[in-house]
Amino acid sequence: MDVLVYIEHLNGKIADVSFELLGKGRELADALGGKLDAVVLGGACRDLAAQLGKADRVVCVGGLGEFNPSAYKNALADVMANRAPRVTLIPYTSMGMELASSVSAAMDLALVSFVNNVAVEDGQIIATASVFGGKMFAEVECDGAVILAALAGSFSADAGKGAGAPQVEELQAAADGAGIAFKQMIQPEAADVDITKQEILVSVGRGIQSADNLELVEELANALGGAVSSSRPIVDNGWLPKARQVGKSGVTVKPKLYLAVGISGAPEHIEGMKDAGTIIAINTDPHAPIFDVADYGITADLFDVVPALTERIKAGSA
């Protein structure tokens, strides 16, 4: 019973989450007594394949340009039809999530999304998924072939890195990008502030309620000598520029201090900040998932605590 891992790459670099899945895939393949295959669509595959030592075999599919949902789905489905893996691991990322669902429907294969753990128990595959915004975990029994779309940060990337000499097979994509043409990559606007370089971040979420209240958080950030960042909804509302967004579709940050203000802690946000040095979270909901990763938690009202903390810092040490 073989395992197939989808290797996501951009601009010649393999995404860390792909190494996470490779490491986990190795463990599963060994437990199932099968082979570990890695599939790379497009890209300078031979170069990328050299980094996939943990795999037994690498399938390179050429004749594909940049990510194209139709073309990549068709190419991946062809490889899967050919290899018939028991488990296909795909990262739950912008590219991976739609590939996983499209291929699931096209091939009538079961799919579990938001996966953060996988185990083999008595020959049965159990996938754990983080659902309902991270408030619940579901243990799913996967009988038969299954696609698992896994959250970045679930497994060790180091476990997937390492030397090896996998067999490399090169294929050409059969079908084209039916109905979709890639036009260009658009880089983000030059950021006024690079939040990945900040030692102190005061990060704001929906709890701030309105753009006018952002002032409170900015003053605290200034008092601390840090910068303001945010969760996705703040950026989607246009209250802060995209460059300030922490999380799956923003950036990953590792500051010395991450002060989460009014952020609930959905998995996509946690992914971007869980490795910060010290995490202090303020949220009136005692069950907010942010408290699962925070070092310190405060359930008092941010509108009381934030200004009071700013004043205290400005007043200097006692």
Next chain:
Amino acid sequence: MNIIVCLRQVPDLVEELEVNDDGTDLNRDFLKYVVNEFDDWALEQALLLKEAHGGTVTVLALDQPEVDNSLFTALAKGADAAKKIEGDSANGVSSHTAAKLLANAIQAMPHDLILTGVQSAEDLDGQVSALLATYLGVPHVGVVTGVEISGNTATVKKELAGGVMAEFEVTLPAVFGIQAAKQAPRYAPVSKVRAMMKEKQIASESVSDGNEANGLKVRRMFKPASGQHAEMIEGDTDAIVERVMVILKERGILK
């Protein structure tokens, strides 16, 4: 241009969630349901396109708890028609089943563009937008933050990580999984929603059962070991602030 927006009802995540007696799903008895937030962004994108290009916006949903409210709200925001698909959806519907039912309904409706949210809280078995597109046999792009139309072609921006976006040209009809739009979802005053309830009808239909056995069985659902990993800081505002100051100094963040 005929735009269809698919709405899905999901448990309100702001509320306390409990597991049912079986331990295999949420206890859905007293749950409050709301429209999936990303579907609301999809509706906003549809209304913006209608304002720019004309055409009609039809909202489509499975008959789930409190869906009428969501459909009438959509009409109040400017949708032209609302339709719901009858069936036994009270206990949550898998994404695969939802997508199959929606595809069956959409096949019988004029459709140039189908918009729905990028993901939802009920997505244990994947995302409706991509499943739906595949069942319909049309192109799909997900995580879309901008849609422009010119004739039979849509130009969309797909968000990747770190603020980078990929731009695609897509031949219609197509399905897009919407993450955000140029402006936040508009408001519909309660009075307008009530007016819609008096003036408009929600069309209703049954479609052939699309129950997709998805080969998955939830053996256990549980609240994550409230890894209440966090040390909670108690007390009044002053006490909290003092404790934070101590922590910041101990950790070398403040001198």
